Amino acid sequence: MSTTQKKTVYPYIPNSTPQARQFMLDAVNAKSVDEFYADIPKHLKLDGLLDLPAPKLSEFGLKRHVQKLLNKNTSTEDNLSFLGGGCYQHHVPSVCDEVNQRSEFVTAYAGEPYDDHGRFQALFEYTSLMGELLEMDVVNVPVYDGFQAAATSIRMACRYTGKRKALISGAINPDKLKMITTYCQADVDIHVIPVDQKTGGLCRASLKDLLDDQTAVVYFDNPNYLGVIEDGEAICSLANEAGAVPAVAVDPISLGVLAPPANYGAKLVTGDIQPLGMHMQFGGGHAGFIASHDEPDMVMQYPSRLFGIAPTEVPGEYGFGDVAFERTSFEKRENGQEYVGTAAVLWGITAGVYLATMGPQGMQEIGEGILQRNCYAKQQLSKLPGVNVPHFDQPHFKEFVVNFDDTGKTVAEINLALQEKGIFAGHDLSADWPELGQSALYCFTEVHTQNDIDTLCQALTEVL
Template identity: 60%
Template sequence: MEKQRAHPYIPNSDPSIKEQLLKAIGVSDVEELLVGIPKSLRMDRRLNLPESYESEFELKRHVQQILNKNSSCDENLSFLGGGCYQHHVPAICDEINGRSEFLTAYAGEPYDDHGRFQTLFEYCSMMTEMLDMEVVNVPCYDGYQASATSVCMAGRYTNRSKVLVSENINPDKFSMMQTYCRANVELIKVPMLNESGLLDQSVLKSMLSDEIAAVYFEVPSFLGQIEDGQILSDLAHAAGALVVVSVNPSSLGSIAPPAKYGADIVCGDIQPLGIHMQYGGGQGGFIASHDNPDMIAQYPSRLFGIIPTIVDGEYGFGDVAYDRTSFGKREEGNEFVGTAAALWGITAGVYMALMGPHGMQELAEGILQKTKYAMNAISKITALSIPFSSQYHYNEFVVNFDKTGKTVKQINEHLRSKGIFAGHDLSESFPQLGQSALYCFSEIHSQKNIDDLIAALKEMTK
């Protein structure tokens, strides 16, 4: 008979305590509690799990051995991007978001949780200033959800059922948006121009009609280019459609915010604002708009502001227009609020407060300069070419390897052996670009880092 013993991580699992619990509820065995479950639905064997470790130390060592198989961007030189970026994270960001009142607080009420509510209010305030908008939500799950929710908001606001989406979008994001939006709006891709990679404006104009709720594009695009937002906005507005723009917030110190060229809804991911890459995580979605009550009614996520309390003349921080959320309307809500990424909102707020306007400008200008330096250096390698090189790029650009006779996978494997994480492979998601990869550059890359990449590419392409 198997020896019964207490489980180190499960409360009240000591055999004597279990016996007392069973006696208190009037049963002799746990099996008596399961009689209502048909045998056909019950597993008749033990779970196929490895033997348990006898001590916490053994378990820790086992997990550490698994983790040691990972090779991180801290140990290697990385030029990967495509939606999750390696930036410098000031130590104060980790210090503040590690405080117990923030790290362990998922929910709370405005009158017993002022610290967390105020930090999120300050985050929203700084985001509105940077985006030149008046309303910003408490972060939703990630930038993908922010994009999906934004086009759904546009559909509800206009009472139209179709959204035009630029082809130069991250294919994974587009797939997620299709899944999320399928019950509300139809997403239709607008092709990009082969020579520039930008949205085809003439085709866009021909596709606009009174069925189109919004035109969605990104600045920078997934491929790194800067669209002419004013022209696209003018075309959309002339057809009665809204303009939804997804933006990389780190670019806003140098590139005009979408509100300046006509965006009605702006969305994106705050990961570039002081948040580490975490196995694809560390994401938080933002949605912004002007202070239009009808548009505000379309937000499913929480909005924080300064509101009056029950004490006359006293104010506090809390939810604004709470009744429009699924918390207030339940199944009648526009969308379910879902999982918030409030901790990352606090982190981004700390980052923006630390950087200030001049710091954000320095960040964006530095990234623009390093991106241009890398483009110029790679373009001098005879066997390589840079599609869309005539366009302005921020953070990322495409490199084509067709002339080398090698695949992106082969190139990446070679560079990996030299401690370099090379570009994001585009050969499947954008087959029209051939054997191409997306290379990312940020403020963490020194000139020597870029020169080391160039040297490795030259060696590989000889």
């Protein structure tokens, strides 16, 4: 009987074959894997095997295993959802999925203008449509998400002004604030502006106290995380008077009914294009944009790619390609404004399809529809005993805070009871916003019907 130990070869890890492993060891003059990792201190190594399930050695077995995991998910397609807080359930026109699944776009990971004309024109059209929506001249190719776009805009403002003090509204997503802090901590001095507990917006008195001649940027969301529409003109005016850059994050789907930040003094506008034709995808369908006026000094602060149009050698023909490529890390990594990696290009193309499909009238109608649904939801929820709506007496867009203090129940208890009825209720704010008591952030978009809102109110009546 052979005493040779059987070697397991994993079909999805080519280097698991004994021949491949030995080839790699020979290439680095190591006699064994342990010798290869000899430089790692012993106390950092795991002595033994990981507690992992048995490998799936066939495609069928792996597929069955993954499908069982996926079946545990409960999506917003199965339940009635009123979740928002940064990732939103909007209607996705079928043409968006049709275009972004075309192999020409899905597989076009990289490439330059001379070998990928279609993708670069599609991105130019996207940035042009976004520029029209935002009333800005320059829009970047999408970065990972709106969080990164916000952090990058703050760093851009610091480079532009030569200052390092950043004032950030506290009325933003707590996760976004953590991301901004992490991204900027090396060379940006961050100060958080408190939230006005009466309005739910940025406290302008605190802003005035914090502003000085060392302030590089004043950043705020409009609408903010609590759904409140800020007085953007007043905030931007204070920032501009102090010589700071007003940077505003905006929900692009609101711009059919709300003035774009450029109209009230913003120099940088950021946000996430997820509402523009992207499914929620369990939190994965995100891409961030940054926009500015065509001011050369500001344009040179963009770390990400910008696309322009230029004539070719053939009269009457035009090409699409990078603008000021030398400021990116793609040209020379050590000279880039910031390191730039993979962009969310496919979502930019998708958003371009969405904007082209909707047009100005469509964007206005969807904004009006969202405002109408929010108004109806406030009216109906305010009739429920113990429910305080709206918590802030300010205009809102798409989402607003609902307070349950007078019901005697916690948001966690209410949400669990509603989930048993097939309803995803609002985000629980009690942990990150304890000053709001037992409050939740409820979201209403164009996908919600009057019957959906009535169903929510009836379910709340039963659980309260």
